[in-house]
Amino acid sequence: MELELLDENERRLNNLTLTVYILQAVSLLVGVTGIVAVIINYVKRDDVRGTMYESHFEWQIRTFWLALLGYVIGFATLWLLVGGVVLFAV
Structure with a gap:
């Protein structure tokens, strides 16, 4: 039973x-x-603490x-013609 619970929690965190x-x-x-992704990261951060997903x-x-x-x-350096390179790199 305990192993099944651990597996379920691991599966949930993996998903x-x-x-x-x-x-x-x-x-x-x-x-x-x-x-949306970073909000999920911050909200669920405590759930993954101490696991391999942290x-x-x-x-x-x-x-x-x-x-x-x-x-x-x-975007701030687009007028210097460097911004395009920076945006491409990002």
Whole structure:
């Protein structure tokens, strides 16, 4: 019984992590899904603490904020003709 509960929790966390990865990937086409993904990361952060999924959540959160910073810098420097390169890199 206890093993089944652990397996169910692991499966749920795995599916949640995969869902956030998919939302981040779709955000390349539809930006709002990235915001939804990072909200899920922050809301469910305590659920994954101490599991192997914690590092995935930390990476997903860090990726969101670094990409957002990259987009801001890219758009701000478009007039310098460097922004396009920055946006492409992001």
